[in-house]
Amino acid sequence: MNDELLIKFLLNETTAEESRTVQSWISANAENRKYFQQFERIWNESTSLAESSNVDEEQAWQNFKQRVNEKQANIPLVKKINPPKFWLRIAAAFAICFGAWLVYEQFGGQYTNLESQDLVLAQELPDGSSLVLNKNTHISYAKNFKTNRRVEIEQGEVFFNVAHDRSHPFVIEINNVKVEVVGTSFNIKKLKKGVEVIVETGIVKVTEKNKEAGKAQIELRLIKGESVLLGNDEELAAKKQTEDELYNYYRTQLFIANNTPLDRLVAILSEAYGTKISLNGSLKNERISTTLPFKYALEKNLDIICETLDLKMQRNQNEIVLSKK
Numbered sequence: 001m002n003d004e005l006l007i008k009f010l011l012n013e014t015t016a017e018e019s020r021t022v023q024s025w026i027s028a029n030a031e032n033r034k035y036f037q038q039f040e041r042i043w044n045e046s047t048s049l050a051e052s053s054n055v056d057e058e059q060a061w062q063n064f065k066q067r068v069n070e071k072q073a074n075i076p077l078v079k080k081i082n083p084p085k086f087w088l089r090i091a092a093a094f095a096i097c098f099g100a101w102l103v104y105e106q107f108g109g110q111y112t113n114l115e116s117q118d119l120v121l122a123q124e125l126p127d128g129s130s131l132v133l134n135k136n137t138h139i140s141y142a143k144n145f146k147t148n149r150r151v152e153i154e155q156g157e158v159f160f161n162v163a164h165d166r167s168h169p170f171v172i173e174i175n176n177v178k179v180e181v182v183g184t185s186f187n188i189k190k191l192k193k194g195v196e197v198i199v200e201t202g203i204v205k206v207t208e209k210n211k212e213a214g215k216a217q218i219e220l221r222l223i224k225g226e227s228v229l230l231g232n233d234e235e236l237a238a239k240k241q242t243e244d245e246l247y248n249y250y251r252t253q254l255f256i257a258n259n260t261p262l263d264r265l266v267a268i269l270s271e272a273y274g275t276k277i278s279l280n281g282s283l284k285n286e287r288i289s290t291t292l293p294f295k296y297a298l299e300k301n302l303d304i305i306c307e308t309l310d311l312k313m314q315r316n317q318n319e320i321v322l323s324k325k
Helices: 003-010 016-028 030-045 057-071 092-107 246-252 262-273 298-309
Strands: 111-115 121-124 130-133 138-142 150-155 157-161 170-174 177-181 185-190 195-201 203-208 218-223 226-230 254-261 276-279 287-293 311-316 319-324
Touching (some): 003 016, 003 030, 157 246, 203 226, 246 254, 254 262, 262 287, 298 311, 298 319
Parallel strands (some): 150 170, 276 319
Antiparallel strands (some): 111 138, 121 130, 130 157, 138 150, 157 185, 170 177, 177 203, 185 195, 195 226, 203 218, 311 319
């Protein structure tokens, strides 16, 4: 692995095999992910400056690498080699590197980390936007946030209520997905196989940069009541109507089911309580209407479900199984 291949990856210039190599390296351990996230952050912030930079490209590359090396002195994860000669077709890529160095110099690569750990966390950002982090969520945002409204989600789920500021769009980055808004409210969640965005108010622009060579970028505009799942190879990236309010249980402290498929409710309960719950037989086709308080113990809420649908509950080691009586 080397810096040049990472930049080739960020420019969508890699072959399918090279993309798999980079993705495997990123997912190998937490330190690799941290290095890549910081590397990508510098790269992304350079975009606006790169267009107007007229510099010596070779020197710009050396300056960029020097600055990255200084900031990453304690993370010697990436092999440093000679300047790239084998793949860059245009000098603009070097201008981007120079822009990255300028931005890093200007803003110091300074981001504020925010982690919710075992508690739901409500927070107000410097621009007046508010957010709620679900448990075990980790994000970071630029320290000069009033003028650089950029947020990165490293893991977890966040509800955003974004303050209106047309001159400074609000940008959220998570995996290969970028979300841009001016003033709106929406929920965004990092899943094992993708990113889910659910809009409550306003308009949200969602973009997914495909890392595989030859595949087009996906861009969607979502309005109130619409949602999308991106980055899941098993599903088509198409917006759809949000069918329930279960996604916001960590804000409302209620599980609200309104003719909701039982397997959907059970999946949310499993996530919220950290316990595996399974359905036996044909129960996936059952639907339920009920409201369950999050403050109740899991067993109490499952008792309510069993009473409503005439089911029984059994424990099987670390799993709870619901089945018909």
